[in-house]
Amino acid sequence: MSSALVNLILQATLDTLYMVAISGVISTLVGLPLGVLLYATRPRQILAQPVLNQVLSIITNVGRSIPFIILMVAIIPFTRMLVGTSIGINAASVPLTIAAIPFVARLIEGALNEVSPGLVESAQSMGATPWQIICKVLVPEARGGIITGLTITLVTLVSYSAMAGAVGGGGLGDLGIRYGYNRFNPTIMLITVVILVVMVQVFQSVGDYLVRKSDRK
Amino acid sequence: MIELSNVSKTYGSGESAVHALKDVNLRVPKGTIHGVIGLSGAGKSTLIRCVNLLERPTQGSVTVDGQEMTRLSGSALNQARHRIGMIFQHFNLLTTRNVYDNVALPLELMGEKRSVIKERVLPLLEMVGLADKAQQYPAQLSGGQKQRVAIARALASKPNVLLCDEATSALDPQTTGSILELLRDINQQLGITILLITHEMEVVKSICYRVSLISNGALVEDAEVGDFFTAPVTQLGREFLNDFLQLTPPKELLERLEAAPGPATHPVVRLTFSGDAVSTPLISRLARDCNVDVSILQAKVESIQDRTLGLMIAELLGSEAQTREAMDYLQSHQLQVEVLGHVQRTS
């Protein structure tokens, strides 16, 4: 294999990692608080706000039900406004992030839901404020579930980034389509797939390890 | 110290409304241990949760340490809750914190400094006998140990009041005993007022001064423990007592028991006696004065705090007139006589 090709593969791998990292970090930063809010504003919860909860829930559901490929195209104007272009890895990171936020939020909400209500209650009996309950009880107690959720998100982002790449975003998906499919180079196709598989494996193993380490049950 | 006046709590509204508490009045004086006993679903948890406003009463007032709780909200309520500790049936320890950090939690919530926390937590762990387990996680502890941690945690903020919601219901009898002993020590050494709810008479007997009986959301009895165990006023109270004493007639006798007296039957009675009656030789007097022989089928003596309680199931052997006279005689000597039924004379 020529060194140019090796460079190409290396660059594509880094591009994929970049997209996954950017969208993973930002969607966590937004999705975590959103997930906490989705949980805490439920009726009879510590910040019970049934109306707000309904609104957030509907927005989240809408976000999750739009097919990624359509979302990508639909928000092109927004992407342009944000990063100045609609192609390349920065542009691809925008729809990836937007798609991942409601995904993360629901997974976080689900993780918090696994925390025994008795723990919240005992914190309340100690005079904890809602903010203290979130920071000192809910999130720490749900950390295993939260890490699991974030691992799922990263793995999903790897495959979505390949999709984003295919429509001009760069990264391994782009490489696979352009060289592997259009120019019919099965070796390149195979290599990109193998790298993607390895990437997913690594994320999953690290995630599992962290979950195990955080588990005190 | 704790006073509930005309407290009602209704869940839901309209047709599906559940009246969990109905016009409850309860006074727990400073430094005492008060028990509330009742069957499942009677409203015990709702009652105790109304004290620290985990549940807001629909009506009525709740005062703790002179402070009207129902008027508080937000940070004032949180401040008041620092003075009220609570422990639960399922311990509710944070699984991701070790023993030390669990006990430290209420102090962290109050914004105490690390050094202050340390000075407070270590003696508490010492007191509950878990100083050597400070670095362990709840999953590594037994049920009794978990409840000890929960007790230490509840005491961390130096409360005047401790609420116990079925604190021993998930524990075996022996562990229950040791937890109750710990609670009694806490009451006596620290002067903390304890309100506990339970469905076990054993718990009431072991540590309470007074007890209230709750049934369908209403307090139907409120008495000193000695009185409650010797002379419960309500049918439900008697059922609790009989269950506790496990003094039910043998099965073989129950099968022979007839509701109405016949021409040739003897009454079978349950006698409950306390106080002086325990030490009076009543049975021999029955034989002498009334000409009635007593065939004892079951008997038991329990000491409840400073009282002695005697129980007996016996067959009274004599003619109808004689046995009636015997029962009157017993009643005149402060015995409770309950006729369980009648059996055919065998001899």
Ligand SMILES: Nc1ncnc2c1ncn2[C@@H]1O[C@H](COP(=O)(O)OP(=O)(O)OP(=O)(O)O)[C@@H](O)[C@H]1O
């Ligand atoms: N949040 C709630 N919403 C509606 N009904 C409730 C709620 N909490 C309790 N109840 C009802 O109120 C009644 C009293 O419940 P509570 O939990 O106080 O009983 P309990 O005496 O503690 O029973 P147990 O011994 O089973 O714990 C029950 O009929 C219960 O179904």
Ligand SMILES: [Mg+2]
């Ligand atoms: Mg209960």
